[in-house]
Amino acid sequence: MLEGKNILVGVTGSIAIYKTLELIRAYIKAGANVKVLMSEEAKKFITPLCFEAISQNEVLSVESESWSNSNNHIYIGKWADIFVIAPISANSLNKIANGLADNLLTSTVLAYNKKIILAPAANTNMILNPITLESIKKLQALGFIFAHPQEKLLACNDKGIGAMSEPNDIYELTVRELTCKEFWLDKEVIITGGGTIEKIDDVRCLSNFSSGKMANALAKAFYYAGAKVTLITSAQTFFPKENLQIKHFQSTNQLAQLIQEELSQNKKYLFMAAAISDYIPTKQETGKLKKSQLGETWTLELKQNTDILASLKDTNLIKIGFKAEIDSQNALQNAQNMLKDKELDAVCLNILEAENNFGSDKNKVTFLTKQSTKELPLSYKEDIAAQILKLSESL
Secondary structure (H helix, E strand, O other), X not given: OOOOOEEEEEEOOOHHHHHHHHHHHHHHHOOOEEEEEEOOOHHHOOOHHHHHHHHOOOOEOOOOOOOOXXXXXXXXXXXXXXXXXXXXXXXXXXXXHOOXXXXXXXXHHHHOOOOEEEEEOXXXXXXXXXXXXXXXXXXXXXXXXXXXXXXXXXXXXXXXXXXXXXXXXXXXXXXXXXXXXXXXXXOEEEEEEOEOOEEOOOOOEEOOOOOOHHHHHHHHXXXXXXXXXXXXXXXXXXXXXXXXXXXXXXXXXXXXXXXXXHOOOOOEEEEEOOEOOOEEEOOOOOOOOOHHHHOOOOOOOEEEOOOHHHHOOOOOEEEEEEEEEXXXXXXXXXXXXXXXXXXXXXXXXXXXXXXXXXXXXXXXXXXXXXXXXXXXXXXXXXXXXXXXXXXHOOX
Protein backbone atom coordinates (compact mmCIF):
# COMPACT_ATOMS: atom_id res chain seq x y z
CA MET A 1 0.00 0.00 0.00
CA LEU A 2 2.84 2.44 0.78
CA GLU A 3 5.59 1.16 -1.49
CA GLY A 4 8.23 3.86 -1.92
CA LYS A 5 6.44 6.47 0.19
CA ASN A 6 8.54 8.59 2.60
CA ILE A 7 6.97 9.13 6.01
CA LEU A 8 8.33 11.45 8.68
CA VAL A 9 7.11 10.49 12.17
CA GLY A 10 7.37 13.10 14.91
CA VAL A 11 7.12 12.10 18.57
CA THR A 12 6.65 14.36 21.60
CA GLY A 13 6.67 13.75 25.35
CA SER A 14 3.83 11.34 26.15
CA ILE A 15 3.49 7.88 27.65
CA ALA A 16 1.64 6.92 24.45
CA ILE A 17 4.97 7.05 22.60
CA TYR A 18 5.39 3.26 22.91
CA LYS A 19 2.46 2.82 20.48
CA THR A 20 4.42 4.70 17.83
CA LEU A 21 6.80 1.77 17.51
CA GLU A 22 3.86 -0.37 16.36
CA LEU A 23 2.78 2.35 13.93
CA ILE A 24 6.25 2.58 12.37
CA ARG A 25 6.36 -1.20 12.00
CA ALA A 26 3.05 -1.07 10.07
CA TYR A 27 4.39 1.65 7.75
CA ILE A 28 7.54 -0.32 7.00
CA LYS A 29 5.62 -3.56 6.46
CA ALA A 30 3.52 -1.71 3.86
CA GLY A 31 6.69 -0.68 1.98
CA ALA A 32 7.26 2.84 3.30
CA ASN A 33 10.55 4.52 4.22
CA VAL A 34 10.34 6.01 7.72
CA LYS A 35 12.41 8.62 9.54
CA VAL A 36 11.75 9.77 13.10
CA LEU A 37 12.01 13.25 14.63
CA MET A 38 12.14 13.31 18.44
CA SER A 39 11.49 16.23 20.77
CA GLU A 40 13.72 16.51 23.81
CA GLU A 41 10.78 15.61 26.08
CA ALA A 42 10.14 12.44 24.04
CA LYS A 43 13.59 11.13 24.96
CA LYS A 44 12.47 10.90 28.59
CA PHE A 45 10.15 8.05 27.60
CA ILE A 46 12.07 6.17 24.86
CA THR A 47 15.65 6.45 23.66
CA PRO A 48 16.46 7.36 20.04
CA LEU A 49 18.09 3.93 19.68
CA CYS A 50 14.66 2.21 19.79
CA PHE A 51 13.41 4.27 16.85
CA GLU A 52 16.65 3.88 14.92
CA ALA A 53 16.48 0.11 15.34
CA ILE A 54 12.92 -0.15 14.05
CA SER A 55 13.16 2.47 11.27
CA GLN A 56 16.73 1.63 10.20
CA ASN A 57 17.35 5.37 9.90
CA GLU A 58 19.13 7.91 12.10
CA VAL A 59 16.75 9.81 14.37
CA LEU A 60 16.59 13.56 13.91
CA SER A 61 16.94 15.38 17.24
CA VAL A 62 18.69 18.43 18.63
CA GLU A 63 21.83 16.35 19.22
CA SER A 64 21.89 14.70 15.78
CA GLU A 65 20.79 17.60 13.54
CA SER A 66 23.50 18.40 11.03
CA TRP A 67 23.88 20.89 8.18
CA SER A 68 26.73 18.93 6.64
CA ASN A 69 24.34 16.14 5.60
CA SER A 70 20.62 15.66 5.06
CA ASN A 71 19.68 15.13 8.72
CA ASN A 72 18.15 18.55 9.39
CA HIS A 73 14.67 20.01 9.68
CA ILE A 74 14.67 21.63 6.23
CA TYR A 75 15.88 18.71 4.14
CA ILE A 76 13.81 16.10 5.97
CA GLY A 77 10.67 18.11 5.19
CA LYS A 78 11.53 18.06 1.49
CA TRP A 79 12.16 14.30 1.70
CA ALA A 80 8.87 13.37 3.42
CA ASP A 81 5.62 12.76 1.51
CA ILE A 82 3.66 13.15 4.76
CA PHE A 83 4.41 14.22 8.33
CA VAL A 84 2.73 12.25 11.13
CA ILE A 85 3.11 13.49 14.71
CA ALA A 86 2.04 10.70 17.04
CA PRO A 87 1.76 11.34 19.88
CA ILE A 88 1.55 15.11 19.94
CA SER A 89 1.28 16.69 23.39
CA ALA A 90 -1.17 19.47 24.22
CA ASN A 91 1.83 21.78 24.61
CA SER A 92 3.16 21.10 21.10
CA LEU A 93 -0.33 21.24 19.61
CA ASN A 94 -0.98 24.70 21.08
CA LYS A 95 2.44 25.94 19.97
CA ILE A 96 1.84 24.83 16.36
CA ALA A 97 -1.61 26.48 16.34
CA ASN A 98 0.05 29.79 17.22
CA GLY A 99 2.87 29.52 14.70
CA LEU A 100 5.66 29.08 17.24
CA ALA A 101 8.94 27.55 16.09
CA ASP A 102 10.91 27.46 19.33
CA ASN A 103 12.17 23.88 19.04
CA LEU A 104 13.19 21.37 16.38
CA LEU A 105 9.75 19.78 15.97
CA THR A 106 7.77 23.03 15.71
CA SER A 107 10.40 24.46 13.35
CA THR A 108 9.99 21.41 11.10
CA VAL A 109 6.21 21.87 11.10
CA LEU A 110 6.53 25.53 10.13
CA ALA A 111 8.89 24.64 7.26
CA TYR A 112 6.75 21.73 6.01
CA ASN A 113 4.28 22.43 3.18
CA LYS A 114 2.55 19.05 2.66
CA LYS A 115 -0.03 17.07 4.64
CA ILE A 116 0.40 16.79 8.41
CA ILE A 117 -1.46 14.29 10.60
CA LEU A 118 -1.72 15.03 14.32
CA ALA A 119 -2.54 12.33 16.90
CA PRO A 120 -3.01 14.09 20.26
CA ALA A 121 -2.40 12.36 23.59
CA ALA A 122 -2.87 14.18 26.89
CA ASN A 123 -4.86 14.26 30.11
CA THR A 124 -8.60 14.83 29.59
CA ASN A 125 -8.54 18.28 31.20
CA MET A 126 -5.69 19.34 28.91
CA ILE A 127 -7.50 18.08 25.79
CA LEU A 128 -10.82 19.66 26.78
CA ASN A 129 -9.28 22.95 27.90
CA PRO A 130 -10.88 25.74 25.78
CA ILE A 131 -7.41 26.82 24.65
CA THR A 132 -6.61 23.36 23.26
CA LEU A 133 -10.06 22.98 21.70
CA GLU A 134 -9.65 26.34 19.98
CA SER A 135 -6.22 25.26 18.72
CA ILE A 136 -7.65 22.03 17.28
CA LYS A 137 -10.42 23.98 15.54
CA LYS A 138 -7.89 26.43 14.13
CA LEU A 139 -5.54 23.70 12.89
CA GLN A 140 -8.38 21.80 11.21
CA ALA A 141 -9.40 24.97 9.39
CA LEU A 142 -5.79 25.31 8.21
CA GLY A 143 -5.86 21.79 6.72
CA PHE A 144 -4.16 19.76 9.46
CA ILE A 145 -5.59 16.22 9.68
CA PHE A 146 -6.50 14.81 13.08
CA ALA A 147 -6.44 11.24 14.35
CA HIS A 148 -8.69 12.12 17.27
CA PRO A 149 -7.91 10.80 20.77
CA GLN A 150 -9.93 8.01 22.40
CA GLU A 151 -11.97 7.95 25.56
CA LYS A 152 -10.61 5.36 28.01
CA LEU A 153 -8.69 4.90 31.27
CA LEU A 154 -5.58 7.05 30.95
CA ALA A 155 -2.09 6.44 32.34
CA CYS A 156 -2.80 8.95 35.12
CA ASN A 157 -5.83 6.81 36.17
CA ASP A 158 -8.31 9.43 35.01
CA LYS A 159 -11.05 8.13 32.74
CA GLY A 160 -11.95 10.27 29.75
CA ILE A 161 -10.87 11.46 26.33
CA GLY A 162 -7.13 11.83 25.80
CA ALA A 163 -5.64 8.44 24.85
CA MET A 164 -3.85 8.44 21.51
CA SER A 165 -5.75 6.96 18.58
CA GLU A 166 -4.90 3.30 17.92
CA PRO A 167 -1.85 2.74 15.65
CA ASN A 168 -3.98 0.89 13.07
CA ASP A 169 -6.38 3.84 12.81
CA ILE A 170 -3.50 6.27 12.34
CA TYR A 171 -2.00 3.90 9.76
CA GLU A 172 -5.25 3.71 7.76
CA LEU A 173 -5.66 7.48 7.89
CA THR A 174 -2.10 7.85 6.57
CA VAL A 175 -2.77 5.41 3.73
CA ARG A 176 -5.93 7.34 2.82
CA GLU A 177 -4.08 10.66 2.69
CA LEU A 178 -1.22 9.22 0.61
CA THR A 179 -3.31 7.18 -1.84
CA CYS A 180 -6.54 9.17 -2.27
CA LYS A 181 -7.49 9.90 -5.87
CA GLU A 182 -9.07 13.11 -7.11
CA PHE A 183 -11.71 11.13 -9.04
CA TRP A 184 -13.06 9.41 -5.90
CA LEU A 185 -12.57 12.26 -3.44
CA ASP A 186 -15.85 12.66 -1.51
CA LYS A 187 -17.81 10.52 -3.99
CA GLU A 188 -20.49 8.43 -2.24
CA VAL A 189 -20.05 4.65 -2.45
CA ILE A 190 -22.34 1.95 -1.05
CA ILE A 191 -20.90 -1.55 -0.66
CA THR A 192 -22.87 -4.60 0.49
CA GLY A 193 -21.33 -7.84 1.72
CA GLY A 194 -21.93 -11.10 3.53
CA GLY A 195 -24.82 -13.50 3.19
CA THR A 196 -28.48 -12.92 3.98
CA ILE A 197 -29.99 -14.74 6.96
CA GLU A 198 -33.64 -15.70 6.44
CA LYS A 199 -35.46 -16.98 9.52
CA ILE A 200 -37.30 -20.30 9.40
CA ASP A 201 -38.22 -20.07 13.07
CA ASP A 202 -36.63 -18.36 16.06
CA VAL A 203 -33.64 -20.76 16.14
CA ARG A 204 -33.17 -21.84 12.49
CA CYS A 205 -32.35 -19.93 9.33
CA LEU A 206 -31.63 -20.22 5.61
CA SER A 207 -28.27 -18.69 4.67
CA ASN A 208 -25.07 -19.24 2.64
CA PHE A 209 -21.29 -19.37 3.07
CA SER A 210 -20.43 -15.82 1.99
CA SER A 211 -17.68 -14.42 4.27
CA GLY A 212 -18.00 -10.73 3.41
CA LYS A 213 -14.21 -10.48 2.89
CA MET A 214 -14.49 -9.11 -0.65
CA ALA A 215 -16.84 -6.37 0.54
CA ASN A 216 -14.44 -5.48 3.37
CA ALA A 217 -11.57 -5.22 0.87
CA LEU A 218 -13.67 -2.99 -1.40
CA ALA A 219 -14.67 -0.77 1.52
CA LYS A 220 -11.04 -0.22 2.47
CA ALA A 221 -9.98 0.40 -1.14
CA PHE A 222 -12.61 3.09 -1.67
CA TYR A 223 -11.97 4.60 1.78
CA TYR A 224 -8.25 4.85 0.94
CA ALA A 225 -9.14 6.40 -2.44
CA GLY A 226 -10.96 9.24 -0.66
CA ALA A 227 -14.59 8.22 -1.15
CA LYS A 228 -17.36 8.50 1.43
CA VAL A 229 -18.11 4.83 2.03
CA THR A 230 -21.10 3.07 3.54
CA LEU A 231 -20.50 -0.65 4.10
CA ILE A 232 -23.70 -2.64 4.65
CA THR A 233 -22.78 -6.13 5.79
CA SER A 234 -23.91 -9.21 7.68
CA ALA A 235 -20.31 -10.25 8.36
CA GLN A 236 -17.70 -9.26 10.90
CA THR A 237 -15.75 -6.20 9.89
CA PHE A 238 -13.46 -3.43 11.11
CA PHE A 239 -14.43 -0.44 13.20
CA PRO A 240 -16.14 2.51 11.51
CA LYS A 241 -14.24 5.77 11.09
CA GLU A 242 -14.74 9.17 9.57
CA ASN A 243 -15.90 8.71 5.95
CA LEU A 244 -16.44 4.97 6.53
CA GLN A 245 -19.87 4.18 7.92
CA ILE A 246 -20.82 0.59 8.76
CA LYS A 247 -24.34 -0.81 8.97
CA HIS A 248 -25.42 -4.40 9.63
CA PHE A 249 -28.25 -6.47 8.21
CA GLN A 250 -29.54 -10.00 8.45
CA SER A 251 -32.51 -10.47 6.11
CA THR A 252 -33.03 -9.36 2.52
CA ASN A 253 -35.73 -6.94 3.67
CA GLN A 254 -33.33 -5.30 6.13
CA LEU A 255 -30.66 -5.00 3.42
CA ALA A 256 -33.12 -3.45 0.95
CA GLN A 257 -34.27 -0.95 3.57
CA LEU A 258 -30.71 0.09 4.46
CA ILE A 259 -29.81 0.57 0.78
CA GLN A 260 -32.92 2.67 0.25
CA GLU A 261 -31.99 4.87 3.22
CA GLU A 262 -28.64 5.62 1.56
CA LEU A 263 -30.08 6.64 -1.82
CA SER A 264 -30.45 10.34 -2.54
CA GLN A 265 -30.32 12.85 -5.36
CA ASN A 266 -26.51 12.68 -5.34
CA LYS A 267 -24.78 10.35 -7.78
CA LYS A 268 -23.72 7.19 -5.97
CA TYR A 269 -21.98 3.92 -6.70
CA LEU A 270 -23.48 0.64 -5.46
CA PHE A 271 -21.25 -2.45 -5.29
CA MET A 272 -23.63 -5.33 -4.56
CA ALA A 273 -21.24 -7.99 -3.23
CA ALA A 274 -23.77 -9.38 -0.72
CA ALA A 275 -24.90 -12.96 -1.36
CA ILE A 276 -28.69 -12.79 -1.32
CA SER A 277 -30.78 -15.95 -1.04
CA ASP A 278 -32.69 -16.71 -4.24
CA TYR A 279 -35.48 -18.23 -2.16
CA ILE A 280 -36.80 -17.54 1.34
CA PRO A 281 -39.24 -19.41 3.61
CA THR A 282 -42.88 -18.77 2.73
CA LYS A 283 -43.68 -18.46 6.41
CA GLN A 284 -41.58 -17.58 9.42
CA GLU A 285 -42.63 -19.58 12.46
CA THR A 286 -42.51 -18.15 15.97
CA GLY A 287 -40.76 -20.15 18.66
CA LYS A 288 -39.00 -23.42 17.79
CA LEU A 289 -40.46 -26.07 15.52
CA LYS A 290 -40.47 -29.45 17.28
CA LYS A 291 -39.41 -32.73 15.74
CA SER A 292 -42.41 -34.39 17.32
CA GLN A 293 -44.69 -32.05 15.37
CA LEU A 294 -42.78 -32.20 12.08
CA GLY A 295 -42.45 -36.00 11.85
CA GLU A 296 -39.69 -38.06 10.23
CA THR A 297 -39.60 -35.91 7.09
CA TRP A 298 -40.09 -32.17 6.77
CA THR A 299 -40.88 -30.23 3.63
CA LEU A 300 -39.88 -26.58 3.85
CA GLU A 301 -41.87 -24.36 1.51
CA LEU A 302 -39.90 -21.55 -0.13
CA LYS A 303 -40.81 -18.61 -2.33
CA GLN A 304 -38.69 -16.60 -4.76
CA ASN A 305 -36.91 -13.73 -3.04
CA THR A 306 -36.97 -10.04 -3.94
CA ASP A 307 -34.33 -9.06 -6.51
CA ILE A 308 -32.92 -5.87 -4.97
CA LEU A 309 -30.62 -4.98 -7.86
CA ALA A 310 -33.30 -5.38 -10.51
CA SER A 311 -35.72 -3.24 -8.48
CA LEU A 312 -33.37 -0.24 -8.23
CA LYS A 313 -34.15 2.14 -11.10
CA ASP A 314 -32.45 5.29 -9.74
CA THR A 315 -30.76 7.10 -12.64
CA ASN A 316 -28.23 8.65 -10.22
CA LEU A 317 -27.01 5.19 -9.22
CA ILE A 318 -24.09 3.36 -10.83
CA LYS A 319 -24.82 -0.34 -10.17
CA ILE A 320 -22.11 -3.02 -10.07
CA GLY A 321 -23.34 -6.56 -9.42
CA PHE A 322 -21.34 -9.56 -8.17
CA LYS A 323 -22.05 -13.04 -9.44
CA ALA A 324 -20.60 -16.26 -7.96
CA GLU A 325 -20.69 -19.29 -10.26
CA ILE A 326 -19.55 -22.91 -10.08
CA ASP A 327 -20.50 -23.89 -13.65
CA SER A 328 -17.50 -22.50 -15.56
CA GLN A 329 -18.95 -23.36 -18.98
CA ASN A 330 -22.04 -21.17 -18.61
CA ALA A 331 -20.69 -18.63 -16.11
CA LEU A 332 -19.78 -15.91 -18.61
CA GLN A 333 -23.14 -16.11 -20.39
CA ASN A 334 -24.97 -16.00 -17.06
CA ALA A 335 -23.02 -12.89 -16.09
CA GLN A 336 -23.81 -11.23 -19.43
CA ASN A 337 -27.49 -12.01 -18.91
CA MET A 338 -27.32 -10.47 -15.45
CA LEU A 339 -25.69 -7.34 -16.86
CA LYS A 340 -28.52 -6.92 -19.39
CA ASP A 341 -31.56 -8.14 -17.43
CA LYS A 342 -30.84 -6.06 -14.32
CA GLU A 343 -29.65 -3.01 -16.28
CA LEU A 344 -26.29 -2.95 -14.52
CA ASP A 345 -23.26 -0.85 -15.35
CA ALA A 346 -20.87 -3.73 -14.62
CA VAL A 347 -20.74 -7.28 -13.27
CA CYS A 348 -17.90 -8.86 -11.29
CA LEU A 349 -17.98 -12.57 -12.13
CA ASN A 350 -16.35 -14.92 -9.65
CA ILE A 351 -16.03 -18.59 -10.66
CA LEU A 352 -15.59 -20.50 -7.41
CA GLU A 353 -12.70 -22.95 -7.27
CA ALA A 354 -10.57 -24.46 -4.51
CA GLU A 355 -8.15 -21.52 -4.46
CA ASN A 356 -10.84 -18.82 -4.27
CA ASN A 357 -13.78 -20.49 -2.56
CA PHE A 358 -15.99 -18.95 0.12
CA GLY A 359 -13.94 -17.53 2.98
CA SER A 360 -10.60 -17.54 1.14
CA ASP A 361 -8.31 -14.52 1.16
CA LYS A 362 -7.84 -14.61 -2.62
CA ASN A 363 -10.13 -14.12 -5.56
CA LYS A 364 -10.14 -13.89 -9.32
CA VAL A 365 -12.74 -11.84 -11.14
CA THR A 366 -13.97 -11.13 -14.64
CA PHE A 367 -15.09 -7.50 -14.83
CA LEU A 368 -17.80 -7.14 -17.46
CA THR A 369 -19.40 -4.04 -18.93
CA LYS A 370 -21.46 -3.64 -22.11
CA GLN A 371 -18.31 -2.52 -23.92
CA SER A 372 -15.56 -4.76 -22.54
CA THR A 373 -14.45 -7.78 -20.51
CA LYS A 374 -11.40 -7.62 -18.26
CA GLU A 375 -9.81 -10.62 -16.52
CA LEU A 376 -8.41 -10.00 -13.04
CA PRO A 377 -6.17 -13.01 -12.28
CA LEU A 378 -5.94 -14.75 -8.90
CA SER A 379 -4.68 -12.36 -6.25
CA TYR A 380 -5.39 -11.24 -2.72
CA LYS A 381 -8.81 -9.65 -2.36
CA GLU A 382 -7.24 -6.30 -1.45
CA ASP A 383 -5.44 -6.30 -4.82
CA ILE A 384 -8.62 -7.31 -6.66
CA ALA A 385 -10.52 -4.51 -4.89
CA ALA A 386 -7.92 -1.95 -6.01
CA GLN A 387 -8.27 -3.13 -9.63
CA ILE A 388 -12.09 -3.01 -9.47
CA LEU A 389 -11.83 0.54 -8.11
CA LYS A 390 -9.67 1.60 -11.05
CA LEU A 391 -11.94 -0.05 -13.62
CA SER A 392 -15.02 1.58 -12.06
CA GLU A 393 -13.67 5.04 -12.80
CA SER A 394 -14.75 4.65 -16.43
CA LEU A 395 -18.37 3.77 -15.62
